[in-house]
Amino acid sequence: MRFLLYLFSLIYSLVIWMKNLFFDLGILSSKEYSVPIICIGNITAGGTGKTPHTEYLLYLLCDKKTAVLSRGYNRKKKGLVWVDVNSKPENVGDEPLQIKQKFPDTIVVVSGNRRKGIEEILKKHPETEVILMDDGFQHRWIKAGMNILLNNYENTIYSDSLLPLGRLRESKKAISRANIIITTKCPKMTPPEKTGINNQLNIDAYQNSFFSSIIYNNWKPISTSEKISTNEKYHITLVTSVANADNLKLHLDENRHIVNHLSFPDHHNFTKTDIENILSEYYSTTSDKNIILSTEKDKVKLTNFKAKFNGIKLFFIPINIKIDREQEFNNLITDYVANHKRNR
CATH class of the missing domain: 3.40.50.300 (P-loop containing nucleotide triphosphate hydrolases)
Structure with a gap:
């Protein structure tokens, strides 16, 4: 080969x-x-x-x-x-x-x-x-x-x-x-x-x-008006469709968050089935510090399914260079x- x-x-x-x-x-x-x-x-x-x-x-x-x-x-x-x-x-x-x-x-x-x-x-x-x-x-x-x-x-x-x-x-x-x-x-x-x-x-x-x-900047809400402190420790369902999310995963790990990473191919267009799987993963954890976090690139695609995330703490993490x-x-x-x- x-x-x-x-x-x-x-x-x-x-x-x-x-x-x-x-x-x-x-x-x-x-x-x-x-x-x-x-x-x-x-x-x-x-x-x-x-x-x-x-x-x-x-x-x-x-x-x-x-x-x-x-x-x-x-x-x-x-x-x-x-x-x-x-x-x-x-x-x-x-x-x-x-x-x-x-x-x-x-x-x-x-x-x-x-x-x-x-x-x-x-x-x-x-x-x-x-x-x-x-x-x-x-x-x-x-x-x-x-x-x-x-x-x-x-x-x-x-x-x-x-x-x-x-x-x-x-x-x-x-x-x-x-x-x-x-x-x-x-x-x-x-x-x-x-x-x-x-x-x-x-x-x-x-x-x-x-x-x-x-x-990495402070997290911003997608489907909620609630603001949260990134100084607290969260159980994060991390959703990404980027070429490599290792640095982001490492950043969250170093800040002592518990991270379950759902990785999709770069530029992936999310489907209803994807959203159902994301939500299933989110609901599998009963922690009161449970959130879904995505990249800014994924935020523009997850917004299409905003109604599905009603009442859920859905955030994205902006970055600067x-x-x-x-x-x-x-x-x-x-x-x-x-x-x-x-x-x-």
């Missing part, structure tokens, strides 16, 4: 190499636009933290008319869709809906055709000052003015293999296309440890490397946007 995976990986690598070669030689062309475009992407398939880093940029650029363009992974409705706060997650994708609900004044569009997505944004909203392209690093049909590449500390680019043998979408050489590399989900690190990662990534003089970590040398990173972003203002 491993031999077959290796063989398919070689075939896949050849196809990706040819595609990138054609772009590098100009046989395939990347289109530039007059508006600043920042791409937040990865080489590893899933789990690097694109959405919280996109949200970080939205907070940073809150004084700009910003649009977010995403593919809308695992959505049922195809083509270009304008995301509304009341959109259904199965039609637009869970992460674009999360962003829209969190930043309702931000334009959010999902489109598999990124060129069409950008052109429709600029046509309908000519006042747009910057576009954030979520998960577009491999989409070379568009030439982003700034490419931010995310490298998961727990599953680094340099320790992985190409699909399907590993989780890499393309060769490690693609790191050279990035302006900024952020190693994400980091624990506390010493300067020598950071230097070691930078050496493995082969950071060049024109590139900037940063490290980010996850900050902390970037080392934060001001230096912020300056790189704001300077790029300021120096590439759109000519109308």
Whole structure:
């Protein structure tokens, strides 16, 4: 079996190499636009933290008319869709809906055709000052003015293999296309440890490397107005459909909560049967400190079943991103946007 995976990986690598070669030689062309475009992407398939880093940029650029363009992974409705706060997650994708609900004044569009997505944004909203392209690093049909590449500390680019043998979408050489590399989900690190990662990534003089970590915030209610203190110890039915919830599980364990984790595939759209199973697990514990806790991404999907959770303590845990040398990173972003203002 491993031999077959290796063989398919070689075939896949050849196809990706040819595609990138054609772009590098100009046989395939990347289109530039007059508006600043920042791409937040990865080489590893899933789990690097694109959405919280996109949200970080939205907070940073809150004084700009910003649009977010995403593919809308695992959505049922195809083509270009304008995301509304009341959109259904199965039609637009869970992460674009999360962003829209969190930043309702931000334009959010999902489109598999990124060129069409950008052109429709600029046509309908000519006042747009910057576009954030979520998960577009491999989409070379568009030439982003700034490419931010995310490298998961727990599953680094340099320790992985190409699909399907590993989780890499393309060769490690693609790191050279990035302006900024952020190693994400980091624990506390010493300067020598950071230097070691930078050496493995082969950071060049024109590139900037940063490290980010996850900050877990106070739980927020989904189906109740009740607020609870996270200083108390709870019996938690943890519901997640993310690439990897190990850090969240560890965070809850370290705070001495009793956790029963119900893990679903990444971007999973919950069914009535799923909800019944979640509730069955919840009711199997008689503790008066019994709650259901989910991620913010899962919150937008569980809200569809709000009536099912009537009278139940259902919460989600928001997160933020902390970037080392934060001001230096912020300056790189704001300077790029300021120096590439759109000519109308």
